[in-house]
Amino acid sequence: MADTPPKASMIKIVYFDEQSASDYLDISSGGKAVSTSEDVRKRATEMAGKAEAKAEAKFSWLPFLGSSAGLGGNIGASRTTESILSKTLSNTILTDYMEQASDDAHITTLRGMRVAAAPDSMTYAKMYTPFMIIAKTEESGVDLARLDEAFEKAKGYYELVGSDSKSTMRVVLRFNIAAFRNNYGLADLAKMTLVYHGILVGHATEEQLSMSAEMSGDDGGLKPPTAVEVLDGTTALNEELLKVYDVILAGVEVLDEA
Numbered sequence: 001m002a003d004t005p006p007k008a009s010m011i012k013i014v015y016f017d018e019q020s021a022s023d024y025l026d027i028s029s030g031g032k033a034v035s036t037s038e039d040v041r042k043r044a045t046e047m048a049g050k051a052e053a054k055a056e057a058k059f060s061w062l063p064f065l066g067s068s069a070g071l072g073g074n075i076g077a078s079r080t081t082e083s084i085l086s087k088t089l090s091n092t093i094l095t096d097y098m099e100q101a102s103d104d105a106h107i108t109t110l111r112g113m114r115v116a117a118a119p120d121s122m123t124y125a126k127m128y129t130p131f132m133i134i135a136k137t138e139e140s141g142v143d144l145a146r147l148d149e150a151f152e153k154a155k156g157y158y159e160l161v162g163s164d165s166k167s168t169m170r171v172v173l174r175f176n177i178a179a180f181r182n183n184y185g186l187a188d189l190a191k192m193t194l195v196y197h198g199i200l201v202g203h204a205t206e207e208q209l210s211m212s213a214e215m216s217g218d219d220g221g222l223k224p225p226t227a228v229e230v231l232d233g234t235t236a237l238n239e240e241l242l243k244v245y246d247v248i249l250a251g252v253e254v255l256d257e258a
Contacts, residue, residue, distance in 0.1 A: 010098065014194060015250035017179040018090055021097040024199075024248070028100055045088075097249070101197060108245060110196040111253070113162040115173060115189050118209040123158040125211065126151045126177075127187045152177070157246070158186060159209050162196070172204055172244040195253040198245030205240045 101107040117124035129148035157174045173196060175186065207213060 009254060010195075010249075010251045011254045012252040013094070013181050013249070014184045014188070014192065014252070015175060015180050015247065016090075016094055017176045017246075017248045018093055019179075020176070020199075020246065020248050022093055025093065025096055025100060028104070094249075101248075106199065107248070108198050108200060110162065110171070110173075110198060110245070112164055112193075113171075113173075113196060114165070115160040115162045117186070117190075118159070118161050118206050120211055121159065121209045122151060122155055122211050122214055123160060123186060123209070126155075126158055127185075155214075159204075159244075160186070160189060161206060161209070161242070170242055172206075172209070172242050173198060174201070174244060174246045175250075176247075189250070192252070194250045196245070196247050197249040198247045200243055201246045202244045203241040204244050206242065207240075 117127060126148070129151055132147050156177060158177055160173050160175065161170060162173050163170045175189075177186075180186075
């Protein structure tokens with residue numbers, strides 16, 4: 001009997017677009033979105049209740065928990081319950097998504113990718129704007145500290161260019177800026193070896209990622225082929241286009257030998 005090849009499993013979650021995953025689960029349920037959402041919330045509530053009961057039993061001696069603490073205790077317990085429910089609901093969606101996506105050909109799994117921000121792009125600038133709060137603004141005449149706030153309002157998704165070790169494949173990975181977990185951010189991704197789950201949403205040139213192209217609405221150098229190029233079969237359009245994936249999940253993967 002041949003040895004079963006080791007399976008890969010996720011050990012650490014760096015990024016999870018929970019809303020997209022929830023929509024994906026609803027759509028995959030085949031029109032049973034309401035019952036699917038209710039089932040997820042019901043299971044999450046049950047698990048959260050068990051977790052809350054254990055937490056209260058373990059920390060019942062603390063003065064700010066339990067009925068003896070009065071109104072303040074009730075508020076603290078309520079916040080604890082809400083936090084546990086929120087986290088449990090998120091983890092329930094995560095596990096349901098991973099189970100559903102494991103056999104779905106529409107979910108592209110990208111491994112061995114190195115990611116970086118395109119030069120002169122909003123993503124490149126977004127990596128550094130949080131540090132602008134310590135920069136002097138008198139000389140530039142621009143409130144540098146508020147650039148980060150401006151970027152937050154201008155874009156919900158930020159793009160990184162990914163390439164494999166041999167640079168034979170290059171893609172654009174789009175990240176929901178609000179979906180990072182465990183205090184990770186865009187700048188951390190370039191230093192990590194992660195697996196990405198993405199959905200193909202379109203195509204773009206790297207020039208279209210530049211800040212000037214986004215702010216001006218320019219096509220970034222993307223021009224339709226001429227008649228001569230079409231007849232000669234030498235159109236450069238397809239060579240310039242990179243596949244664009246909206247990332248749902250990114251994390252550290254390990255091989256399970258069992």
